[in-house]
Amino acid sequence: MATRLRIAVVERDRERAHQVVDALSDAGDYEISVIGDETGLARKLGALDPDLVLIDVANPSRDMLEELALASSPLDRPVAMFVDRTDDSLTAQAIEAGMSAYVVDGLHKERIKPIVDAAMARFAMVSRMRRELEATKAALAERKTIDRAKGLLMAARGIGEEEAYALLRKTAMDQGRKIGEVAAALVTAADLLK
Amino acid sequence: MIPVDAGFIALVDAAPLVMAREMGFAEEEGVDLRLHRQASWSMMRDRLAVGHLQAAQMLAPVPVAMSMGLGGLPMPLDATMLLSVNGTVIGVSPRLATRMRERGVGNDIMAAGRIGESLVAVAGERLRVGVPFPFSMHAELLYYWLGSLGLRAPEGLEVRTVPPPMMADAMGTGEIDAFCVGEPWGSIAVERGVAELVLPGCAIWRFAPEKVLAMTRAMIERDADMTRRLMRACWRAGRWLSDPAHHMTAAEILGRPAYLDLSAEIIERALSGRLVISRAGEERAAPRFIEFHRGLAQFPWRSQALWIATRIAARMGLDREEAARVARDCFRADLYRANLGPIGADMPGASEKLEGALSAETPVASSTGRLFLGPDGFFDGLIFDPAAH
Numbered sequence: 348m349a350t351r352l353r354i355a356v357v358e359r360d361r362e363r364a365h366q367v368v369d370a371l372s373d374a375g376d377y378e379i380s381v382i383g384d385e386t387g388l389a390r391k392l393g394a395l396d397p398d399l400v401l402i403d404v405a406n407p408s409r410d411m412l413e414e415l416a417l418a419s420s421p422l423d424r425p426v427a428m429f430v431d432r433t434d435d436s437l438t439a440q441a442i443e444a445g446m447s448a449y450v451v452d453g454l455h456k457e458r459i460k461p462i463v464d465a466a467m468a469r470f471a472m473v474s475r476m477r478r479e480l481e482a483t484k485a486a487l488a489e490r491k492t493i494d495r496a497k498g499l500l501m502a503a504r505g506i507g508e509e510e511a512y513a514l515l516r517k518t519a520m521d522q523g524r525k526i527g528e529v530a531a532a533l534v535t536a537a538d539l540l541k
Numbered sequence: 542m543i544p545v546d547a548g549f550i551a552l553v554d555a556a557p558l559v560m561a562r563e564m565g566f567a568e569e570e571g572v573d574l575r576l577h578r579q580a581s582w583s584m585m586r587d588r589l590a591v592g593h594l595q596a597a598q599m600l601a602p603v604p605v606a607m608s609m610g611l612g613g614l615p616m617p618l619d620a621t622m623l624l625s626v627n628g629t630v631i632g633v634s635p636r637l638a639t640r641m642r643e644r645g646v647g648n649d650i651m652a653a654g655r656i657g658e659s660l661v662a663v664a665g666e667r668l669r670v671g672v673p674f675p676f677s678m679h680a681e682l683l684y685y686w687l688g689s690l691g692l693r694a695p696e697g698l699e700v701r702t703v704p705p706p707m708m709a710d711a712m713g714t715g716e717i718d719a720f721c722v723g724e725p726w727g728s729i730a731v732e733r734g735v736a737e738l739v740l741p742g743c744a745i746w747r748f749a750p751e752k753v754l755a756m757t758r759a760m761i762e763r764d765a766d767m768t769r770r771l772m773r774a775c776w777r778a779g780r781w782l783s784d785p786a787h788h789m790t791a792a793e794i795l796g797r798p799a800y801l802d803l804s805a806e807i808i809e810r811a812l813s814g815r816l817v818i819s820r821a822g823e824e825r826a827a828p829r830f831i832e833f834h835r836g837l838a839q840f841p842w843r844s845q846a847l848w849i850a851t852r853i854a855a856r857m858g859l860d861r862e863e864a865a866r867v868a869r870d871c872f873r874a875d876l877y878r879a880n881l882g883p884i885g886a887d888m889p890g891a892s893e894k895l896e897g898a899l900s901a902e903t904p905v906a907s908s909t910g911r912l913f914l915g916p917d918g919f920f921d922g923l924i925f926d927p928a929a930h
Binding site: 385386387389405406407408409410411412413414 | 580581582583584673674675676701702703704705706707711714716
C-alpha cells in the first residue's frame with residue numbers, strides 16, 4: 348500500500364466537495380480525487396483505485412459502491428467495507444453525521460479516523476448553513492404572505508395594521524394553526540374570489 | 542404505544558408499511574410506526590445493522606446474500622415475512638423497442654420467451670442493463686431470463702447498479718440499454734420518453750418474492766412482542782391492499798410528499814396491473830402484476846430463499862450446498878406461523894414447496910382449508926425442487 352492514502356470524494360455539489368477536500372488537506376497529506384458526476388461511478392472508482400471512498404449517506408449512488416465491493420474479489424474478502432465492523436458506535440456516528448466511509452481491508456482505524464472526522468465536521472457545518480439559509484428563506488416568504496393578508500383585512504374591514512394582525516393571530520389560535528397558514532389560506536381565498 | 546422506526550424506499554411496494562401506518566393497522570397493534578425514507582439499499586441495510594432502524598422494507602435476496610457472507614456487515618438479517626410478490630418491469634430504449642417490433646414481437650406482454658428472444662436478437666454485441674442493487678430479484682430474474690435464452694454475463698450481458706430514481710436518467714444518457722426496476726420507476730422512464738416497457742417481472746416468474754419485512758435476528762430475539770405487533774400490522778395492511786377497491790386510496794396516499802412524492806395516476810398503474818408501455822399511451826394488462834396478500838403472498842417460503850441462494854451461489858462460484866443450508870434459516874416461516882396464526886392467517890401444511898409447479902390457481906391443504914396457491918410458474922416451465930438442494 349502506498350504511504351499516501353488515495354481518497355475519492357463522491358459529491359455532486361461543487362461547493363460541498365471543496366469543503367470536504369479543504370478539510371481533508373488540513374487533516375493530512377492525502378491524494379484526493381473528487382467525482383462530481385456519478386454516471387458510471389463503479390467504473391470511475393475502479394480506475395482511480397482509491398483506498399477510501401467518502402460519500403454522503405443520503406446519496407442514492409451509494410448502492411453503486413456495492414457493485415464495486417463485489418467486483419474484484421468477492422469470495423475471500425470485500426474490497427470495500429464499512430469504517431469498522433467491530434465498532435458499532437463509530438459506524439453509527441458516521442451514519443448519524445451523514446457521512447460514511449468505505450475502506451480497503453487492512454487499513455488501520457487510526458489512519459482513517461482523522462480523515463473521517465475532518466470530513467464529517469466540515470460536512471455537518473455546510474449542512475447546518477444550508478438549513479439556516481432555507482429557514483431564513485421560508486421565514487421571509489411567510490412574512491410576505493402575512494403582510495398581504497394584513498393588507499387584505501385592512502381593506503376589507505377598514506381596520507388598522509395592528510388590528511389586522513391581531514385578528515390573524517386570534518384566528519390562528521382559535522383554529523390551532525400557525526399565523527402563516529391562516530394568512531396563506533386568506534390570500535389563496537382572496538385570489539380565487541378575484 | 543411502542544415506537545418502531547422502519548425504513549422504506551420510494552417504491553410502490555413500500556405500500557404495506559405505508560398503509561400499516563396511514564390506515565391505522567399499526568396503531569391498532571399499539572405500534573407508533575415511524576417511517577423513514579432511505580436513499581439507498583446499502584444505507585437501509587447498515588441502519589438496520591447499527592439499530593437506527595428496527596425494521597425495513599428490503600429486497601428479498603439481501604438477507605439471503607448476507608447470510609452467505611456477501612456484501613455489507615456480516616450480521617444475520619432475517620425476512621420475517623414477505624411484503625410483496627412481483628411488481629417489477631423490464632424496459633428497453635425506444636430504439637431497441639422499435640427494432641423488436643420490426644421483428645414482430647407481438648402484443649402479448651406476458652410472452653417472456655418470445656420477447657426475450659427478440660431482445661437477444663437486437664441486443665448487439667453486449668446488452669447493458671440497469672438493476673437497483675447487486676442482490677435483488679431484478680438481477681436474479683434478468684440473469685435467469687436472458688441466461689436461459691443464451692445471453693450470459695459477462696460476455697453478452699452487463700448488469701449495472703443504478704438506483705431506481707436515476708434509472709430514467711441513465712437511459713436518457715445512454716449509459717444503459719435496458720433496465721429491470723420496481724414501479725413506478727419504469728413508468729417514469731416511459732413518461733420521460735426514454736424507455737418502453739416490454740415485460741413485467743411476473744412474466745419471468747409468476748410468483749417471485751420481491752420485498753420482505755427485514756429485521757436483524759438480534760432485534761427479533763430482543764423484542765419478540767414488537768416483532769409480533771409489527772408483523773400483524775403489515776399482514777393486515779397487505780390484506781387491505783389486495784382489495785382492488787382500495788387501489789385509488791392507496792395510490793393517493795403513496796403519492797404524498799413524505800412517501801413517493803409522485804402523481805397518484807402513475808402509482809395506480811402498478812397497483813391495478815394496467816401498464817402504459819410507451820409514450821404513445823399503449824396500455825397492457827399484466828395479470829397479478831403485484832401481489833400483497835393473495836395466494837399466500839406474505840408467507841416466507843424457505844424454498845424461495847433456497848432458489849435465491851442457489852442462483853447467487855452458482856453465479857459467484859460458491860458452494861451450493863452450504864449456501865442452501867444457511868439461506869434456509871433466514872426466511873422465517875416459523876415466525877410467520879407463530880405470530881400470524883393466532884389472528885387467522887392461513888397456514889400451509891409445509892414451509893417449502895416446489896417452485897414453479899403450479900400453472901393455475903390451485904387449492905391446497907391449509908389450516909382453514911380455503912387456501913389457493915399459484916400460478917407460480919417460470920417462463921421456461923422449469924420446476925425448482927428444494928429437496929434437491
